[in-house]
Amino acid sequence: VMAWAKWRGREVRVGWVLALSYLAIYSHLFLDFLNNYGVRLLAPLEWRWFYGDAVFIVDPWLWLVLGAGVWMARRKKTTQPAGMALGAATGYVLVMLLSAAVSRESVLRDFRHDRGYDPSALMVGPVPVSPFTHEVILDVGDHYETGTYRFWSPRLRLDAKRVPKNEHAPEVAAARAAPAIRSFLVWSRFPVWQVERTEQGTRVTVQDMRFRGGAARFSASAIVPIAGN
Numbered sequence: 001v002m003a004w005a006k007w008r009g010r011e012v013r014v015g016w017v018l019a020l021s022y023l024a025i026y027s028h029l030f031l032d033f034l035n036n037y038g039v040r041l042l043a044p045l046e047w048r049w050f051y052g053d054a055v056f057i058v059d060p061w062l063w064l065v066l067g068a069g070v071w072m073a074r075r076k077k078t079t080q081p082a083g084m085a086l087g088a089a090t091g092y093v094l095v096m097l098l099s100a101a102v103s104r105e106s107v108l109r110d111f112r113h114d115r116g117y118d119p120s121a122l123m124v125g126p127v128p129v130s131p132f133t134h135e136v137i138l139d140v141g142d143h144y145e146t147g148t149y150r151f152w153s154p155r156l157r158l159d160a161k162r163v164p165k166n167e168h169a170p171e172v173a174a175a176r177a178a179p180a181i182r183s184f185l186v187w188s189r190f191p192v193w194q195v196e197r198t199e200q201g202t203r204v205t206v207q208d209m210r211f212r213g214g215a216a217r218f219s220a221s222a223i224v225p226i227a228g229n
Helices: 002-007 014-034 060-076 080-115 170-175 179-187
Strands: 121-126 133-140 143-150 153-164 191-197 202-208 219-224
Touching (some): 014 080, 080 133, 080 143, 080 153, 133 153, 170 219, 179 202, 179 219
Antiparallel strands (some): 121 133, 143 153, 191 202
């Protein structure tokens, strides 16, 4: 930035450039934390994933507010609309964080009341367009259960279908050593396995419950040779 400013013949303060650089990096990490993809906030000291589960990865309301702020600022040639948009976006994010925390506790309470125990893990995550509707994924031992939680109607509604993990199949144990699957499991939060017989061997595919309906990049596969081949 300093080289660009010097080349353009403009005066730029080094301290402000450094401060804005730090702000850009850490605000980016915080925004990554807000969604359900996760971020390793403490890396390389600790490789644990953190999930905010508060704001959808491409939240249309944030784009609308921030985009309108930029458009108005450029049209009126003043920074005030951009500042107001940033304030509104910050307020929206804080409300979403609070909503996520309250919804998670409510889902835990409902599940504990119905079953008498806690799930091994859960996600109460955001969905597009509807900020106060949450997608629910529950890890219940050998299977996952999914459902919906709506903030204005605080009662967990679970789907009838349960999704088996299939993680104890012998072919799955062998496939875990494959580089593609090993890399996928580093990132995966709710892995679910599929085992398919082929002429070459057994194809083992792992997906993540968060993105089962997504593109192929949200899965990994490996062929486990048939014994004796």
